[in-house]
Amino acid sequence: MKKQSTILLIAPITILLVVVLILPLLAVLLPTVFEGGAVTLSRYIAFFQDPYYIKIFVRTLRIALVCTLVCMILGIPTAYFISRVSKKWRGILMSVALFPMLTNSVIRAFAWINILGKNGIVNQILSALHLVDQPLSMLYTEFSVLVGTIYLFLPLMIITLVGVMENIDNDMMEAAESLGASRLLSFVKVILPMSIPGIITGAVLVFTGAMTAYTTPQLLGGPKNMLLSTLIYQRAMTLNDWTGASVVALVMIVTTLIVMKGLNAIAGRLDKRGEN
Amino acid sequence: MSKVTLNDINVSYDGKTQILKGLNLEIGEGELVSLLGPSGCGKTTTLRVIAGFIIPSSGQLFVDTEEMTKVPVHKRNFGLVFQSYALFPHLSVYENVAFGLKLRKMEKAEMDRKIKEILEVCDLTEYALRFPKQLSGGQRQRVALARALVIEPRLLLLDEPLSNLDAKLRLNMRVEIKRLQKKLGITTVFVTHDQEECFSISDKVAVMNGGVIEQFGTPEEIYSRPKTEFVARFIGFENFIQLRKTQENTYRANDGSLFTAKMDCGKSECLGTIRPDDIQIVTNEEAAGNTVTAKIEVRTYLGKSYQYELSTPIGRLVVNDGSGALYKAGDTIKIQLPAAKIVLV
Numbered sequence A: 001m002k003k004q005s006t007i008l009l010i011a012p013i014t015i016l017l018v019v020v021l022i023l024p025l026l027a028v029l030l031p032t033v034f035e036g037g038a039v040t041l042s043r044y045i046a047f048f049q050d051p052y053y054i055k056i057f058v059r060t061l062r063i064a065l066v067c068t069l070v071c072m073i074l075g076i077p078t079a080y081f082i083s084r085v086s087k088k089w090r091g092i093l094m095s096v097a098l099f100p101m102l103t104n105s106v107i108r109a110f111a112w113i114n115i116l117g118k119n120g121i122v123n124q125i126l127s128a129l130h131l132v133d134q135p136l137s138m139l140y141t142e143f144s145v146l147v148g149t150i151y152l153f154l155p156l157m158i159i160t161l162v163g164v165m166e167n168i169d170n171d172m173m174e175a176a177e178s179l180g181a182s183r184l185l186s187f188v189k190v191i192l193p194m195s196i197p198g199i200i201t202g203a204v205l206v207f208t209g210a211m212t213a214y215t216t217p218q219l220l221g222g223p224k225n226m227l228l229s230t231l232i233y234q235r236a237m238t239l240n241d242w243t244g245a246s247v248v249a250l251v252m253i254v255t256t257l258i259v260m261k262g263l264n265a266i267a268g269r270l271d272k273r274g275e276n
Numbered sequence B: 001m002s003k004v005t006l007n008d009i010n011v012s013y014d015g016k017t018q019i020l021k022g023l024n025l026e027i028g029e030g031e032l033v034s035l036l037g038p039s040g041c042g043k044t045t046t047l048r049v050i051a052g053f054i055i056p057s058s059g060q061l062f063v064d065t066e067e068m069t070k071v072p073v074h075k076r077n078f079g080l081v082f083q084s085y086a087l088f089p090h091l092s093v094y095e096n097v098a099f100g101l102k103l104r105k106m107e108k109a110e111m112d113r114k115i116k117e118i119l120e121v122c123d124l125t126e127y128a129l130r131f132p133k134q135l136s137g138g139q140r141q142r143v144a145l146a147r148a149l150v151i152e153p154r155l156l157l158l159d160e161p162l163s164n165l166d167a168k169l170r171l172n173m174r175v176e177i178k179r180l181q182k183k184l185g186i187t188t189v190f191v192t193h194d195q196e197e198c199f200s201i202s203d204k205v206a207v208m209n210g211g212v213i214e215q216f217g218t219p220e221e222i223y224s225r226p227k228t229e230f231v232a233r234f235i236g237f238e239n240f241i242q243l244r245k246t247q248e249n250t251y252r253a254n255d256g257s258l259f260t261a262k263m264d265c266g267k268s269e270c271l272g273t274i275r276p277d278d279i280q281i282v283t284n285e286e287a288a289g290n291t292v293t294a295k296i297e298v299r300t301y302l303g304k305s306y307q308y309e310l311s312t313p314i315g316r317l318v319v320n321d322g323s324g325a326l327y328k329a330g331d332t333i334k335i336q337l338p339a340a341k342i343v344l345v
Helices: A002-033 A042-051 A052-082 A087-102 A105-116 A121-128 A141-167 A170-178 A183-194 A196-212 A215-221 A230-236 A240-270 B043-051 B093-103 B108-121 B137-149 B168-183 B193-199 B219-224 B229-234
Strands: B005-011 B015-027 B032-036 B056-064 B077-080 B155-159 B187-192 B204-209 B210-215 B239-247 B250-253 B259-262 B267-275 B280-282 B291-301 B306-312 B315-321 B332-337
Touching: A002 A042, A002 A240, A042 A052, A052 A087, A052 A183, A052 A196, A052 A230, A052 A240, A087 A141, A105 A121, A105 A141, A105 A215, A121 B229, A141 A196, A141 A215, A170 A183, A170 B077, A170 B193, A170 B219, A170 B332, A183 A196, A196 A240, A215 A230, A215 B306, A230 A240, B005 B043, B005 B291, B015 B043, B032 B043, B032 B193, B043 B056, B043 B077, B043 B155, B043 B187, B077 B219, B093 B108, B093 B137, B108 B137, B155 B204, B168 B193, B193 B219, B204 B219, B210 B229, B229 B239, B229 B267, B239 B259, B239 B315, B291 B315, B306 B332
Parallel strands: B032 B187, B032 B204, B077 B155, B155 B187
Antiparallel strands: B005 B015, B005 B056, B204 B210, B239 B250, B239 B267, B250 B259, B280 B332, B291 B306, B291 B332, B306 B315
């Protein structure tokens, strides 16, 4: 009886997942491994032999990893600060941290165009201060993609971390201090290790997001800084090469899965609280 | 061994509410002093001032002759045990205890020896490799104690360390803490709201109320001779009678009846108080002096005795009677308030 009801309860979501996720995925992936009726990995081998593709692949991975790292560095202290203030202020600060997520990512990318462009705010300030003669070209570089992506995904890191950190009792910090650790050292030796589950979850979210983001690299990166996501679009929509696009998609999925697995392995190694 | 002096300590919350009001306290070398009081009386705040988590708005803290009012927490070398124990969940028992020693850059072999020694003393040797969540409440408590003691602190500060344990374990841990404290001769401040716990463990007790110490003395002094109404109420005096002094040792109650008390209250009007256990129910008519006729309102069974709530001409009184004689609600009885047991505040 109990087993039956369990099956009944998970049936809707299982059907939904199979129909809208697994079947389309198979439909996309199967054609990439068939050539002339035989199973082959030749398309994938070709992908990794093409220097142009490799460059895009490495650039995508680099941006996603740097973005994840920067989000960690910026997010951890911010989240800890938010988790320590009074409940009222925590609500206010969380809304401020989440504010960027309230607008569409196209609009957010346009905001960065206005800030980083040749006549953007940054260049206007720099030239007004006579720090530069020529406006800096910051837009349509890897830098502008990185800035846009960090801005896009930092809130995810912060919410995830606040959720974990606000459950860490202040006593922990005080106990560490009473044992002779300065505040900074207490944070590093106690709060940080206790936050690892949150840091890893946040990192997975940010990495996956940065890896697959499309609008931001498209608008801020321009054609010279293509990423895997923009490459997929180009292959499918411009060149009408759906199989080629599917190859890139699978490379992206597998890369993301490998990095996630790696992050979880690190978490498992660092976060040992003993089994029950 | 260290002596602690708190000198005119003031702490206020958001600049308005005074939590500690000119608090003075002197703790002798090797003494175990309890801060006793209801929640909100300022006992934990006092402990946090000593620990260094709160910098008082005015006043000084001295340990021996060294002023420590503004020394940062991590430079004080005081051992702290929290109500929640605050064990580091990501570290084993051994690593929890090692935490403070590692920060002191101690030599590895020396460190290992010290940790093993304190684990032995606290009866934790077999649990060294376990993690906090694999331990029972009592074991966690002992780890917290071991972690605080291993750094050889100048003071040991305990914030309601026993309140999360069940009754039986509490009793054992109480004895254990006292034994360790005496063995190591470490000056200790113990915060509690449990008067029985506090009396059994302390050399001296500071009863706190509203940010000041109402009375500071040995448990015996406080138990037998509370100095204020608050202290009397807090430590179990439940009967209070308005008295007016008529002559030496003789007092008149509101209804005009006269009572004798051994104690002198030093003013013309005072409050007489007596514990429910000290009032006697008298059965023979000759009982002379300090007697009151009373009607039983409510009877409660307490196990070793019955408690009666009485209405009397001098007010409502509570009596605990363990004589075995049984009265019921509505009975009229005669009670005697022994002159030696009446405390005047």
